[in-house]
Amino acid sequence: MQKTIISERAHVLRKTVINERYFKLKVRVSKSAFNHASPGHFAYVLCSQEITGRKNRTFEDYKELKNYLRSDSDSILQSQLILRRPLCIHDAYMRKEKGKEQYIFEFLVRKKRSGTALLAKLDKGDTLELLAPIGRPYGYERSVKEKRDVIIAAGGMGIAPLVFLCRKLGENGILPVIFFGFEEAFALNQGSSMDDDLKALSKSFTITSNTIIEDEYEKGFVTDTLAKHLRGLAPKAVKNTDIYACGPYLMLKEVAKIADEFGINCEISLEERMGCGIGACMACVCKMKNNDGFKYKRVCIDGPVFNSKEILFE
Amino acid sequence: MSKKSKATSLSVKLKGIKLTSPLIAASGTFGFAEDFERIESFSNEDIGAITLKSVSMLPMAGNPPPRIVETPAGILNSIGLQNPGIQEFKAAHLPKLRKYNTVFIANIVGFSIDEYAKIAKEFDGIKEIAAIEVNISCPNVKKGGIAFGTDPKQSYKVIEAVRKSTSKPVIAKLTPNVTEIIDIARACIDAGTDMISLINTVNAMVIDINTKKPVLFNNNGGLSGPAIKPVAIYQVNRVYNYIRERKLAIPIIGMGGILTFEDALEFIIAGASAVSIGTGSFYDPFIYKRINAKITEYLRVNKISGISGLVGSVTMNS
Numbered sequence: 001m002q003k004t005i006i007s008e009r010a011h012v013l014r015k016t017v018i019n020e021r022y023f024k025l026k027v028r029v030s031k032s033a034f035n036h037a038s039p040g041h042f043a044y045v046l047c048s049q050e051i052t053g054r055k056n057r058t059f060e061d062y063k064e065l066k067n068y069l070r071s072d073s074d075s076i077l078q079s080q081l082i083l084r085r086p087l088c089i090h091d092a093y094m095r096k097e098k099g100k101e102q103y104i105f106e107f108l109v110r111k112k113r114s115g116t117a118l119l120a121k122l123d124k125g126d127t128l129e130l131l132a133p134i135g136r137p138y139g140y141e142r143s144v145k146e147k148r149d150v151i152i153a154a155g156g157m158g159i160a161p162l163v164f165l166c167r168k169l170g171e172n173g174i175l176p177v178i179f180f181g182f183e184e185a186f187a188l189n190q191g192s193s194m195d196d197d198l199k200a201l202s203k204s205f206t207i208t209s210n211t212i213i214e215d216e217y218e219k220g221f222v223t224d225t226l227a228k229h230l231r232g233l234a235p236k237a238v239k240n241t242d243i244y245a246c247g248p249y250l251m252l253k254e255v256a257k258i259a260d261e262f263g264i265n266c267e268i269s270l271e272e273r274m275g276c277g278i279g280a281c282m283a284c285v286c287k288m289k290n291n292d293g294f295k296y297k298r299v300c301i302d303g304p305v306f307n308s309k310e311i312l313f314e
Numbered sequence: 315m316s317k318k319s320k321a322t323s324l325s326v327k328l329k330g331i332k333l334t335s336p337l338i339a340a341s342g343t344f345g346f347a348e349d350f351e352r353i354e355s356f357s358n359e360d361i362g363a364i365t366l367k368s369v370s371m372l373p374m375a376g377n378p379p380p381r382i383v384e385t386p387a388g389i390l391n392s393i394g395l396q397n398p399g400i401q402e403f404k405a406a407h408l409p410k411l412r413k414y415n416t417v418f419i420a421n422i423v424g425f426s427i428d429e430y431a432k433i434a435k436e437f438d439g440i441k442e443i444a445a446i447e448v449n450i451s452c453p454n455v456k457k458g459g460i461a462f463g464t465d466p467k468q469s470y471k472v473i474e475a476v477r478k479s480t481s482k483p484v485i486a487k488l489t490p491n492v493t494e495i496i497d498i499a500r501a502c503i504d505a506g507t508d509m510i511s512l513i514n515t516v517n518a519m520v521i522d523i524n525t526k527k528p529v530l531f532n533n534n535g536g537l538s539g540p541a542i543k544p545v546a547i548y549q550v551n552r553v554y555n556y557i558r559e560r561k562l563a564i565p566i567i568g569m570g571g572i573l574t575f576e577d578a579l580e581f582i583i584a585g586a587s588a589v590s591i592g593t594g595s596f597y598d599p600f601i602y603k604r605i606n607a608k609i610t611e612y613l614r615v616n617k618i619s620g621i622s623g624l625v626g627s628v629t630m631n632s
């Protein structure tokens with residue numbers, strides 16, 4: 001077994017609050033975690049503040065806290081959230097800081113409940129325990145090798161893994177066509193450079209929404225704009241296209257249907273509740289086609305990215 | 315079986331099986347020992363023994379998702395015993411076990427007495443397997459779905475059948491979902507089990523107040539993690555007292571909610587000769603290494619020469 005998942009304590013360099021629901025975390029990781037990371041991979045992070053939060057508390061380094069308890073006690077661990085939370089690697093890059101190489105992961109997070117709310121409390125100087133990178137990433141390298149046209153379809157938080165994907169495609173001379181749909185105030189422009197980043201990294205960046213009406217947004221579903229775009233392409237161009245998608249289940253089901261209609265190779269990132277996050281417990285399964293029936297595959301290790309033809313949508 | 319290893323203060327011996335640490339990976343939380351090895355600097359060899367996922371004669375698809383939900387200080391799971399079946403296990407997973415210098419324990423399930431006997435026989439022939447743990451929490455389909463492990467007579471029959479099918483040490487794994495665990499323990503002992511492990515998960519349910527539906531597709535599931543630890547400690551201690559009073563030599567493997575070295579020691583003091591860890595390894599995959607180091611230090615500071623000196627050392631308030 002290749003040891004490609006790194007367990008480490010990442011340093012939070014910055015938190016950017018986008019609005020009351022969304023924030024970004026920029027963390028410094030090891031070279032080895034960075035080198036193994038590819039678009040579509042995720043990190044499995046501990047949310048417990050006592051461990052990962054302020055004053056750099058971690059498994060080995062929570063002495064301060066121990067002073068409040070019996071000396072040598074480990075019992076603080078017991079009050080924590082047991083499960084880690086999966087977060088896509090939103091972006092990953094190397095930068096030079098005072099002549100030294102630094103390896104950066106960014107996470108784009110939507111506050112849901114307990115775990116993500118705790119993550120929202122992290123700030124510069126804190127640490128974040130993570131296991132990363134995990135899973136089967138997007139097969140973008142094939143698109144690069146075969147000089148394909150790439151379409152990216154994202155719905156809501158499904159944009160999270162696709163920025164890293166755009167970066168990698170860009171580094172290899174491919175500018176994708178991006179379709180992004182959302183129904184909830186995402187405020188792309190407020191305090192976030194994602195909008196500009198994506199514009200710079202793409203051939204075209206089309207935003208669709210049914211609920212948020214702006215002059216520059218198309219009205220409707222992202223799958224409508226995607227289908228319209230494909231209908232406008234010459235058959236030869238369709239043949240040379242790959243689709244990479246991430247978003248809510250129903251959107252992905254529709255994207256898979258469209259890809260099938262046009263005979264396009266399409267890769268989709270799925271979500272499921274996880275236990276171990278590394279393939280051992282069989283908690284995170286999704287239905288895949290198998291002869292006439294189905295079989296379960298693990299989202300954490302066999303995915304999260306699957307070929308759309310494999311997935312048995314329900 | 316037991317491989318060459320230096321005896322340390324952590325070493326334990328369970329019915330002739332030598333473990334380098336009293337910490338065992340719990341069935342179902344460690345797959346077939348391949349997965350944690352994906353993590354850099356993780357080593358299967360830091361674990362005293364690894365219990366493999368439950369294996370049945372035929373492949374089992376398991377339950378539809380969601381299969382897991384987080385609860386206060388724990389998790390609820392309803393995996394539904396998804397496993398590839400014995401033939402696929404032998405073809406795809408068994409060869410990979412040979413790489414690791416640690417002890418492997420098989421865990422078996424069946425839906426009839428006969429099936430338990432058959433699957434035990436299969437594992438009896440596998441030299442990489444040091445012992446066979448019998449998961450008796452499976453429903454008896456022939457008897458209308460009641461779990462073998464909640465009925466002393468059925469438990470007796472399963473263990474008796476497994477006992478006859480193997481010369482390897484047999485471990486009866488008890489469910490806590492019974493009124494009187496001693497009745498089940500006694501039945502398993504009478505049927506010839508070599509060891510007892512407990513506890514399996516606790517029956518439980520979580521309901522979403524918005525949809526008014528259970529969160530798990532399967533409606534109910536098994537609770538594990540720190541939430542069940544006091545239940546487990548109590549049950550381990552009761553079974554330990556039963557065994558001690560009868561002067562039997564039946565080691566107990568205690569489990570349920572171990573997250574810290576203190577938890578592990580609590581089980582040992584309550585009467586466990588070794589302990590298993592499941593849910594805790596989802597939180598911290600390096601839990602085995604961390605607890606090994608801390609127990610070693612505890613033994614040193616308290617001038618205790620080995621684990622066996624602690625087993626069952628609890629003194630009750632009179």
Ligand SMILES: Cc1cc2nc3c(=O)[nH]c(=O)nc-3n(C[C@H](O)[C@H](O)[C@H](O)COP(=O)(O)OP(=O)(O)OC[C@H]3O[C@@H](n4cnc5c(N)ncnc54)[C@H](O)[C@@H]3O)c2cc1C
Pocket residue numbers: 042083084085086087088089090107108109110111112113114115116117157160161270271272273274304383384
């Ligand atoms: C591969 C993958 C990548 C993801 N990437 C991102 C990302 O980049 N940014 C982001 O904001 N969110 C992402 N999510 C969703 C994110 O993991 C959940 O929103 C988060 O776990 C919710 O935790 P909570 O404690 O706030 O919510 P709670 O509802 O309290 O969580 C309870 C439990 O359910 C699990 N859970 C809840 N929602 C989901 C979900 N949608 N998918 C899987 N498990 C869930 C939690 O992990 C936790 O174990 C991703 C999910 C997956 C599977």
Ligand SMILES: Cc1cc2nc3c(=O)[nH]c(=O)nc-3n(C[C@H](O)[C@H](O)[C@H](O)COP(=O)(O)O)c2cc1C
Pocket residue numbers: 275281283340341342343367368391393395421449487513514515537538539540542569570571572590591592593594
């Ligand atoms: C995801 C999951 C899967 C499990 N699968 C099995 C199994 O296949 N067979 C079995 O005997 N026990 C199984 N168990 C029970 C554990 O082996 C253990 O008895 C229980 O989880 C209590 O220990 P813990 O609190 O340390 O997890 C499973 C537990 C979990 C959490």
Ligand code: FES
Pocket residue numbers: 273274275276277278279280281282283284285298299300301
């Ligand atoms: S979360 Fe355990 S196998 Fe995927």
